[in-house]
Amino acid sequence: MTCFAASLCLLPVILAAAPPKAETPIQALFAHQKTLAKGRDRALFGVFQQKLTTEEREALRFLYAGMPLSDLADFDGAFFLEAVRAALEARRAAPWGRSIPEDVFRHFVLPPRVNNENLDAFRARYHRDLARRVKGLTMRQAALEINHWCHERATYQGTDSRTSGPLATIQSAFGRCGEESTFTVAALRAACIPARQVYTPRWAHSDDNHAWVEVWIDGTWHFLGACEPEPDLDMGWFRESVRRAMLVHTRAYGPYGGSEPVVRRTERYAELNLTAHYAPVKAVRVQVLDREGNPAAGATVEFQLYNYGEFFPLASRITDSEGRTSLETGLGDLLLWARQGEAFGFQKVTVESPGEVKLVLDGDPAKEQVMDLDQVPPVERPALPDPPAAREENARRLKEEDALRGRYTATFMDRERASTLAKELGLDGERLWKLIPKSAGNWMALTAFLQGTTPATRPWALPLLESLSDKDLRDTPAAVLADHLKHGLALAQRLPRETFVSQVLCPRIDNELLSAYRGYLQTHLPKGVIAAARRDPETLATWIQARIRIDAEANHSRVPLSPRGVFELRVADAHSRDIFFVACCRALDLPARLDPALRTPQFLWNGVWKTAAFGPQVPATAQPTGTLQLHAEGQSDLKYATHFTLARFEGGRYKTLDFDDEKPLSQLSKGLQLPEGHYLAVTGNRVAGGTVLARLSFFNLQSGETKPMPLSLRQSEARLPSLGRLELCPTLNLQGKNESVLSLAEGKGAVFLWVAPGQEPTRHVMGDLRGLKEAFEKTGCRLIFLLPEGTDAKALGPDFDQLPAQAAFTQDAHTALLARVSEATGRGLGSRLPVIAVVDAGGNVVHLSEGYQIGAGEQTLKILQRLQEKP
Incomplete structure (x- = not known):
């Protein structure tokens, strides 16, 4: 035997003795995801049977490893391969592509998902257009240019909590800040610029939240306002507000090994704590003890902040073996809530206070008590100087971009065309016109849906559309609407009309993206299951309990799986499972819903709403x-x-009931039917400076009991301070009459607002005021808008429509009045519009703000209401 032959004989022994390569986190998680998603194995993983490059294969594995259940359930491998190929093509095309470190590229360029949006094919459709747009620019210039591109296509407008995908935002031409930032991040990533959505889940000083964008430029992260182009990076109307934030965070998908502080780390993603980038911070250190004083290992600590009438958990941390945990946060007040099983304990803390906080799990939910807490936000700090920038050129571009977007929105269906369509189909023209403007750029889908109806189904087409949310009208395809109309009319004549439309025909169940599930479920649910469910819907819950596995962690995007996705994947989070139950019921002509308060799945049986109590x-x-x-x-x-x-x-905490936001008390005061149990009522009055005077009322509700519950807002006893007195002020010309500041403020006070029409900060203030129109009108106080000289008050555009009736417009000649306010208050004003000054009947400036501050409208209104209180 030759030496060569001998070596061949020994090769199996040598290979057998070699230690196996360690499995990487990506490989391990990818294998786990494949097992988890075996119900859709071919649709998801068949793509790996194609001829792929090593780079494509590794990128796909990375995406799959961090993917939430919603993406595994509702998209196929071809979708993700297309996104991967677009990302890699953009990297090759961008001059800076290869300078981006691999970990930055994988976490902040490669993923098509930004946060909790409804995914779409935006990147595949637009990455080449964006590459052409930024050709020849530096990375920094490209980031700024892409924000202008985004502003051409979308501007700010408040919407509901479901986050539309980028394509739907373009189609609508607007979105809330979470949608604008999702869209902008998607556009930046499509051009191979690392980007992430940055989010403060709740402001400390105002009842609101905000999302914006960070971009990685040559090794450093910078911020910008999404769809709100500024002349340079690290500029934005929110710059001062975020200096008062308690938490700013973002998500990095996939196993994260970076150096930035982590709020929460899981296998599939990490939540990064970016607060120190923006505001002074301190670590709040907590130790949780059980009733006997022993460390409570594995307890959950929620760091809660008052906002929107509740104490909202900004972050949750798990205690270590010594019962300890911590969070780096801004310098305001928090309510710390610890829980383990049913045991709990809580305490208000001021972050700047020294020492470790001890929380004892000795709370008693049966104890009825009332507690008053003052929640103080971080202090407002002197404004940072604005960097020198080409503002005039930027303002010119913004006007051009507004006009470009306006030309697109002018193509939306108008009233005349809607009337013609109604006559053509024999529909009620007024009812149709109430829907068409809400559909924005989706009007063609609504038109196609209506034109596709038959004489038999057409009478129910408008009721179906009227049952949807405004956002549904803007992003639901005609085929989805047609599916629900075609397969949803079996009980149209056998149930009360309101019950039939809202609990059977309506495809909207909770916060899911509408999909064509009705015909699919009618076809794919086993015939025996269908027959049994129609005899007794409890059997449907039993079947779902046995067939659908619940995974509480895997759907970390918080995007509900579609009903079809749940059926195919056979794995879901509990919320998606509940939506699936209701969808199955409605597909089988059984009235069903999620309970309006507790959001538990229910079906109507013999006139009684019964809860499908999934569990043992x-x-x-x-x-x-x-x-x-x-x-x-x-x-x-x-x-x-x-x-x-x-x-x-x-489960050791008080879970807020999910009534409609801003539902007036008058609609709830007739009597709420609630399950027996332990409850908490929270009221809060936010006063000047952002402090909240909160009241927590713990109470019990027994079966059959009628319990009165008084609600009151605590009132501030502090008098409004005088920031300065206005004397010998110039008069203002209002409708041809010269009036003094004192005459305008006589009796009730007045608000003076120096605005810059067309600029984003002013737009945000105008949105605040429009939303509070009736409340401002009740005060009777004058709102005087001071426009730049030469501005035509008759051509201000829609930002200035629907204002309180007492609003008036004039010009502050040579900014004389603004100069007097600056002199009286000792503040240098005018560099950042809008400026808002509230003046009492005596000429005292009692409130002053410069630049848009979150909740500026609400704060201004409360100052006016205080002025009218009896001394």
């Missing part, structure tokens, strides 16, 4: 309930999720 035992139940009668004590009509909330004790 499935049988549906009609829960024992009591009646809660809410009433306000000496207050005007309070609004839910603005002035107050209700929460029910569950």
